[in-house]
Amino acid sequence: MSYARAALAVVAAFLLQTAILPLTVGEGVTPDFLLATAAAAGLLGGPGPAIGFGLVTGLVQDSFSGGLLGMNGFSKPLVVFLAARGRGRPPLDTRAGIPLLLLFAAAADLAILWALGEVAGFTAIPARELGAAAFGIPITVIYGLLVVRFLRPRPGGY
């Protein structure tokens, strides 16, 4: 995996999430493009890059979300790391494992954020936003697959 391409994908996901998403996707559906990008990078790069990309994307999300800094910074590295670890275990090491791990990452991220808000007592996430994020999971997975395709190393040429 090229880190330059991965960084480019993070920037693109950020701009897509913050600038274009409000114009295109209807209210009540909020995919997480940054998580999808971090998870894709983690799935291809392994647990180490997964923590790094998860942390960066999480902190960027926190910085631009108006909530507490560290909510996504906590959840994203964790779920992306777990997805990357899962990638090395059968049967998730097959081609079909990628969408499943992306699905896991998206769902687990929501669960952790909910737990941080409700159980740990940090900022509680409104049910409406939680629902919108849940409805956005399929889009998150599809976008993650596209990013995986973008980041996957190309076979060498002549």
Place this chain on the structure above:
Amino acid sequence: MPGKRGHGILLGIVLAANFLGLTFQVRSGINFPIRDGLAAVFGGGQSLVAGSARAVWSWAETVGEAHEMRLARDELRDRVARLEWELTVQRGMLERARGFTSLDAAAMDLGEPVSGEIVGVSASPLDRTVTVNRGARHGIERDAPVMAASGLLGRIVAVGPGVSQVELLSASTAAVAVITSSSRTRGVVRAAAEGGASGYRLHFVPVGQRIAIGEEVISSGLDRLYPKGLLVGRVSAIHEGAGLLLEIAVEPAVDFDTLERVFVLPRRDDFGPAPEPDAAP
């Protein structure tokens, strides 16, 4: 490269740092200054992309709205044309009933018109015809009367499978038998011959007839070609000529330059005035 253990430690540090940071923020109410720094780094690109995306989106919305408005306009135009048509039919029925007998009103139905659009005009300025996108396939027959929403337009002179040609009343070869609405004066309307004018002339009206300016001129049905009661135009000028006939100018009811939609009536052999009540066997 750190091993599994190294990754675990790294993750633990990251999670612990974030958790402690969260706790600190909640307890102290202080936000980390990193938020401002990141906003400064990403804010420019974000606003640039958002601005561009909004501009594109706004443009797309404008195009979509313009398309919808065009559709709505066409629909309204069709509705107005249809209403004008119904008004014309009602006027024709009234005229027939007024001139003859109300008992024949039921027989005055002009039939269901075939609505069409003008898709071409004649290339020659001398040939006053237009092409309509309805033909034999739609039940159009030669000599069928053609109306615009505002009045009588002409007749079909050529029929193809999908299109037909309409000879306009403004053509020098066209004529229609008429009657004026108030004075009940009969005559024949033809295109004004002089100067290529688009108006009509009402012929064969003897001097002494009391015709008023603005009076409606409607088809009389005596030519057995056009049904009775269709508005042809309005009297616009009256002059006493040198002979025994009046020279009467008629302003066409139809604006030939702005025609879009026409109605082709079914050709019927019984067009014309209903029989007089006392003409019963």
